[in-house]
Amino acid sequence: MDDNLSMTQEQPSKKGLCSVRHGLAFILQLCNFSISTQQMSLSIAITAMVNNTATSIQPNASVERPSTDYSQDYWNETRKEFKAVAPTYDWSPEIQGIILSSLSYGSLLAPIPTGYVAGVFGAKYVVGAGLLISSVLTLFLPLGADAGVAPFIVLRVIQGIAQVMVSTGQYSIWVKWAPPTERSQLTTIAGSGSMLGIFIVLIAGGLLCQAIGWPYVFYIFGGIGCACCLLWFSLVYNEPKNHPFISFSEKSYILSSLAQQDSFPDWSLPIKAMVKSLPLWAVIVSYFCQYWQFSTMMAYTPTYFSTVLEANVRDSGILSALPFITGCVCLILGGLLADFLSSRKILRLITVRKLFTAIGVLLSAVVLLILPWVKSSFSTTVALLVLSSSFSSLCDSGALINFLDIAPRYGGFLRGLMQNFAYISGAISPTATGFFISQDSEWGWRNVFIVATAINVSGLIFFLIFGQAEVQHWAKEQTSTHF
CATH class of the missing domain: 1.20.1250.20 (MFS general substrate transporter like domains)
Structure with missing residues (x-):
């Protein structure tokens, strides 16, 4: 009777996507979305940040069809004002290459220690801190560019370390949350946020640069990351047994499915x-x-x-x-x-x-x-x-x-x-x-x-x-x- 009751309680947790563990996967999807947009923002914005590429955009703007509508004229003037206050820089191709690569310099330093610390102490605060630091630094990148190449590169290196905290630390979550038979779907749902982020930044990044200026690429995607931090810290827990909203049946199902392996x-x-x-x-x-x-x-x-x-x-x-x-x-x-x-x-x-x-x-x-x-x-x-x-x-x-x-x-x-x-x-x-x-x-x-x-x-x-x-x-x- 007890075995039948246990199976009855656990079975509903195996069906559908309306479970806490799948909700966790979708929250991680948003986090990965934010990190990937922040990673790709400079690749899009740098075409407008550098003098030679910025000036090449102007002929395209000059061939736009003139409009007699007042609101359209007002929007065009506003857009020009936004673009006028967005500075451009005399960065050589070599300097651009170093700046674009600087994110990887930080990324090379952190994965192993980050994964180890997240595995021992839990991923909630490692991932959350990484997302928060990366998002805040994204907001400050336009100021860093104004300050000079060296400060800008330093910000990017630190940002690379913070982003590794997210991409590496999150896998420690699935050690405690993912039943072996659901490991692929949970990790791929979470990981798909990276590709979704790249898609959005490639679609919207160039339009934002042309419409209101390149700094807003960093402001918008940095702000989205800060909003994701609130969601992360309020709804994510390291283990199912500590989550306040998880059902007893889902908790039992996860714990029983992981009981056969030494995953601690x-x-x-x-x-x-x-x-x-x-x-x-x-x-x-x-x-x-x-x-x-x-x-x-x-x-x-x-x-x-x-x-x-x-x-x-x-x-x-x-x-x-x-x-x-x-x-x-x-x-x-x-x-x-x-x-x-x-x-x-x-x-x-x-x-x-x-x-x-x-x-x-x-x-x-x-x-x-x-x-x-x-x-x-x-x-x-x-x-x-x-x-x-x-x-x-x-x-x-x-x-x-x-x-x-x-x-x-x-x-x-x-x-x-x-x-x-x-x-x-x-x-x-x-x-x-x-x-x-x-x-x-x-x-x-x-x-x-x-x-x-x-x-x-x-x-x-x-x-x-x-x-x-x-x-x-x-x-x-x-x-x-x-x-």
Whole structure:
């Protein structure tokens, strides 16, 4: 009778998206949305912040159709006033490159310690503090730019550290909140906010710069981040048992589903065992290889549209946003499908992870290799870039979430470790891309896509050979090696 009653109480918590754990996923989606808009804001605004690009926009403004309507004339005058008070700077291409890269300098410093601290002390205050610091610094970036290049870079470095606190620390939440059979859907719902943020900032950023001036790009997205902080601190708790609004049935379901695994972090870290673990290296290599392609496409998609397809700045931003919105949708659908296949025992969990990784890598690789040969067709190029992003998003339900399968106990620390390799990849790939394009303007893009494909497929092969989904022995018990 007690067993039947318990199952009756737990069953409703398994259905639908109206649960506290799914609400937590949507709050994290908003947080990731805010962080990604703040990450991308400068990439959009810098075109209006620099003298040579700012002046190139003026001819486009001069060809607008004159209006006899008074309200329209008033709006045009107001817009000119806004743009007049927005300063421009004499930043050379080298200085621009350093400024754009400065966010990554801070990002390289923080992932491992942030993941470790969040895993031990809980993610609520780590993630909340990171979001608050990044949002406030976003509001002050226009003042930092006025103060000079050095203060501006310092603000960006600190902002990079704060943003890592959000992107790394949040995975410690799922150690206590995500049942194993829902891990893919919860993490992909939360992670989809990043792609949604990139989509919105690419769509709206250029329009904001043209309409009311580039400082408002930072003011608006910084303000949204501050609002998300209020939501985060008031509704998020580290563990289900401490949440005031969770139902007894949902709490029982989560705790019982996690009872079979040792998912509670400790101060000790089995470093030697981690270094020798091939399944862990399979995930690390996958992170590096897949983020090579992602970083390349995120950094250079607007450039590809403007140089190869000769689109203007506004259209380039809008077209560049399309792959990210489709990727956001496919990311969520992929997570739901992966959990469906594993929870219904249709496929083993490791089969699901490898299948989704293989589909995501191979199909996106085929699409990228086709791109250089269809550059004369505008619509075909756009369609292929959209397909590439859609296929790549399936990897988030494959190798990119696999670290929670093999070592949930050290999820926060491992997420930080993975992000370090992702940032290293993100620092190298744009530089390599710029080298290829500068060497050969006609076929440089072909070389960029070939290299990205070769690296990505290499990572897939390594993961298919050594990837596992069982909790590793070093993640089940303490060892004699400590951190």
